[in-house]
Amino acid sequence: MSVPIDLEKAHAPKDVDVSAAGRGVWLVKVPKYVSQQWKTCPPGTDVGKLKISKSKIPNKKPDIVFSTFNVSEKKTISSGQSPSVTSASSSSASSIVPLGQVPKVPLTQNHKFLVTNVGNQKLVVMSQARPDPNSSDSFSDKLCVEGKVMQRAECHPIVDSNYRLLKREQMQAHNTPQRQMKVVPMSVPHKPIRERIIYNEDKKAKKTDKRSRAExxxxxxxxxxxxxxxxxxxxxxxxxxxxxxxxxxxxxxxxxxxxxxxxxxxxxxxxxxxxxxxxxxxxxxxx
CATH class of the missing domain: 1.10.10.10 (Winged helix-like DNA-binding domain superfamily/Winged helix DNA-binding domain)
Structure with missing residues (x-):
């Protein structure tokens, strides 16, 4: 059932909070497995650590390394459960991850930032706060300008033992078929009957069913x-x-x-x- 939309309210002018418009922010492109983990994070959760080291060579950009945290591991640690750390040394007997499930991500994964300039582009970051679902007004979203983009960067993973383990589990999950054969430990009481046998029995029954003449x-x-x-x-x-x-x-x-x-x-x-x-x-x- 579709809810009718009031076009006048949808296109009505709205107030935008520009108090943080002068704040500088970075626009970073991250891998898909990182963004999937970040979507499950509650607000205020530490998702990684950024390390910026200046180069000794003059006129060279500083090296930026971003180390991501495994959000699921952090949740288990905060809840008091013992985490199951996946290390590269214990990867010899790795199990196949079922299709559709996100493979296990190592506790920390290092990434390298490739920083580029914005140039003449003027980019801003905006946020939209959803209204109360119980509210009758569905067009009362609050719009805010969070800052101006000063730098653009691409987050590239560093190929190490943890990254190789992650990619191997992703390939196993992708190549695992959805339908698999399973061996039944106990014998099946009813065996399947071929369709040809049923057809022959029906044919014999029709031949024997000869109609006799009545008075x-x-x-x-x-x-x-x-x-x-x-x-x-x-x-x-x-x-x-x-x-x-x-x-x-x-x-x-x-x-x-x-x-x-x-x-x-x-x-x-x-x-x-x-x-x-x-x-x-x-x-x-x-x-």
Whole structure:
């Protein structure tokens, strides 16, 4: 069910908080597995540590290394549970990660920042605070300018033992099929039957089910009772009613019925005039 949208309220001018517009911020592009972890973080959680070391070579940009924290490990530590640390030395007997699950990320993962200048671009970071879901006004979002982009950077992982372990688990998770065969430890009580066997049994049953001829008077009584309900029948319907062989049934029908070869009741049987006894409309109304 779609909720109607008030276009006037949606496009109405809104107040924007620009108190932090002069603050300088960095625009950083991070890998997908890092962003997936950050989405699960509550506000105010430390997600990593940034180390900036100046180069001894003049006119060279400083080296920036960003070490990310494993958010799931930090949660278990804060809750008092014992964390399960995944190390590179214990990766010889690694298990296959099921498809659709995020593979285990090492406790710390080092990344290198490749910093570039913004140039003549003017970029700002804005935030939008969602209103109270119980509120009737769905267009009261608060817009704020969080700062102006001063630097752009790309977060590239440093290829070490932890990163190789992460990529191996990602490949295993991607290559693991969704449907797998499992060995049933106990025997199955009902074995499957081939369709061909069932077909042959039905065919034999049809051959043995030979229709025997009934007395002529009994067959005629059944036909007369059927024609009292309907005026026209085809041969298949009469076979189902009388349960008689086709040649024997046609012999009786030729005596008491006429076969229509023209429309609108083509290829259907009807009682001969001398055997017909249909109630008129007056008789039906009186009854």
């Amino acid at each position: 002529k008077n009994k067959v005629m009584d059944v036909l007369f009772n059927a024609f009292e309900k309907h005026q026209f029948y085809n041969i298949k319907d009469l076979m189902g009613i009388t349960k008689q062989p086709v040649p024997y049934l046609k012999e009786i029908l030729k005596e008491i019925c006429n076969y229509n070869v023209t429309a609108p009741h083509k290829h259907m049987w009807e009682l001969k005039p001398e055997f017909r006894h249909y109630k008129s409309a007056d008789e039906k109304g009186s009854t």
